[in-house]
Structures are given as structure tokens and as C-alpha cells.
Amino acid sequence: ENRFGYEEVVWLLLLGDLPTQDQLDKFRAVLAEARELPDEFIEDMIMKAPSPNIMNKVARSVLALYSYDNNPDDLSIENVLRQSIKLIAQIPTIMSYAYQVKRRAYDHKSMYIHQNDKALSTAESILHTIRSDRKFTDEEAKILDLCMIIHADHGGGNNSTFTTRCITSTGTDTYSAIAAGIGSLKGPKHGGANIQVHNMIADLKKPSATRQTRARWRTISPRSFIKRRATEQALSTVWVTQYILFPTRAPYS
Numbered sequence: 001e002n003r004f005g006y007e008e009v010v011w012l013l014l015l016g017d018l019p020t021q022d023q024l025d026k027f028r029a030v031l032a033e034a035r036e037l038p039d040e041f042i043e044d045m046i047m048k049a050p051s052p053n054i055m056n057k058v059a060r061s062v063l064a065l066y067s068y069d070n071n072p073d074d075l076s077i078e079n080v081l082r083q084s085i086k087l088i089a090q091i092p093t094i095m096s097y098a099y100q101v102k103r104r105a106y107d108h109k110s111m112y113i114h115q116n117d118k119a120l121s122t123a124e125s126i127l128h129t130i131r132s133d134r135k136f137t138d139e140e141a142k143i144l145d146l147c148m149i150i151h152a153d154h155g156g157g158n159n160s161t162f163t164t165r166c167i168t169s170t171g172t173d174t175y176s177a178i179a180a181g182i183g184s185l186k187g188p189k190h191g192g193a194n195i196q197v198h199n200m201i202a203d204l205k206k207p208s209a210t211r212q213t214r215a216r217w218r219t220i221s222p223r224s225f226i227k228r229r230a231t232e233q234a235l236s237t238v239w240v241t242q243y244i245l246f247p248t249r250a251p252y253s
Contacts (some may be wrong), residue, residue: 004121004141006148007031010088013153014081032118034089035125037097038068042113046097050105051189055186056099058091059179065090066175083174092122096129123148143230150226160185 006027011019019027045064051057065068065087066072071079097113114129123145127136163179185191 002142004123004145006122006145006152009149009152014084028121029118030085031089031122032116032120032125034086035091035093035116035118037093038065041068042097043064046094047101050101051098052102052106053186054095054098054102055182055192057102058094059182060085061094061098062091062175062182063086063179066173069175072175075171075173080174087174087240089122092126093129096126099130121145144225146230159187159190 008018009029010025011027034199041061041064045061046057049060069083072083074080093116100111100113103109110132112132114134116125117128120128121141124136124141126144127141128134160181163184164177164236167177167180188196
């Protein structure tokens with residue numbers, strides 16, 4: 001469907017059913033309001049201690065949010081739900097700002113700290129804060145929204161979810177558990193594999209590399225079919241060809 005669905009999926013995973021339109025509108029407003037980080041957090045926790053790895057910085061920042069919570073160790077359902085909603089809203093903001101600080105500290109590029117726009121969806125807000133000019137296309141935002149949806153529910157079998165469940169079984173706080181899960185996700189055999197994909201795409205821009213590799217799949221993730229359809233649609237547009245894959249070549253040439 002031609003709409004943003006990530007917020008609906010978040011509601012579904014938290015509460016067990018899909019929201020009504022009124023519930024969804026209110027939930028989107030709650031998430032938009034909760035994106036803001038505590039006073040001085042950006043300067044004290046993100047800008048003063050940059051990291052070359054964004055997931056490392058996100059994990060450290062999540063741990064630091066413990067100190068800004070007036071009731072961090074309360075494990076009641078109501079309190080954990082409150083903490084979870086705030087983290088779901090704040091982690092994209094942390095990620096975007098950590099990326100901007102990393103650009104300045106390690107890539108020697110300009111840093112832009114943009115305020116969140118509460119009228120935007122989560123996917124749109126990420127692109128709005130991570131881009132220097134705050135510009136993005138609707139298609140870019142819809143593809144990012146799709147990626148977040150199909151990666152949202154992992155059940156209990158993957159490493160990061162298992163890590164989080166293992167740690168919560170000790171009765172520790174929400175921030176420690178989520179930070180540990182992010183630490184697991186960072187590994188190159190788990191979520192950290194994404195950086196390998198990024199590097200591979202960068203290599204594919206080199207004419208000498210395009211004929212040297214071929215993917216061989218032993219198993220196929222159901223998510224790959226959804227991503228493939230979205231990719232095929234995106235490949236027909238100018239921005240993917242021009243800015244992401246082959247700036248000087250036509251697709252598949």
C-alpha cells in the first residue's frame with residue numbers, strides 16, 4: 001500500500017493487535033513527541049564522545065539514558081512499555097546525530113544537527129535529520145519504511161533477540177537489556193553484516209569489479225522477496241541509478 005506502515009507494526013508488536021485510525025494518529029503523535037532527547041544529551045553524550053561505529057554509539061547512548069529516567073528499574077508492564085516507546089522514538093534520533101558527529105570527527109566533513117519535524121513519519125524523520133539538506137523523495141522514505149517493517153519482528157531465534165531475552169531474565173533494567181541486544185546486533189555475523197553490503201555496493205561502482213562476483217544463495221529469507229520487489233521498482237527511478245548504484249552507468253549495463 002502507498003502509505004507508511006512502520007508505526008502500525010510497532011503498535012502491533014507492543015500491544016498485540018492493529019490500531020484503529022484514531023489510535024494510530026495518537027500513537028504517531030506520541031512517537032513524534034518522544035523523539036526529542038533530554039536537555040544537553042546531544043552535546044554531553046553524543047558530540048563529546050564520537051564513535052567511528054554508529055551502533056557502538058547507539059548502544060552507549062541507550063545505556064546513558066538510564067541516568068535520565070526517574071524510574072529506570074521499575075519492571076512493571078506500564079513502565080517498561082513507557083520506556084520502550086521512548087526508546088523506539090529516540091534511537092533513530094540518536095542514530096542520525098551520531099552519524100553527523102562521526103562525519104565531522106572521522107570523515108572530516110560538515111556536521112548538521114537538524115531538529116525533528118513532528119509532522120513526519122519515523123522513516124521520513126530519519127531521512128530529514130540524516131541528510132545535510134534535509135531533502136528526500138517519497139519513494140526513498142517508503143523504501144526505508146518497508147525495510148524497518150520487515151526487520152521489526154524477529155521472534156526469539158536470532159542472536160540479538162535471544163541476548164535481550166537472556167539478560168531480561170535476570171531482572172535487569174530496560175536500558176541495559178536493549179544496549180546488550182544492540183551490542184549483539186553490531187556483530188559482523190548479525191546486523192553488522194549490513195556494512196559489508198554497503199562496501200560491496202561501493203566496490204560495484206568500480207567497472208573492474210562488476211564481472212568478478214556473483215551471489216550464491218544457500219537459503220532464501222522471505223524478506224528478500226519483498227526487498228527484491230521494492231528494489232526492482234526503485235531501479236526504474238533516476239535517483240537510485242544516479243546516486244546509489246552506478247552514477248555514470250545505466251542499470252545492468
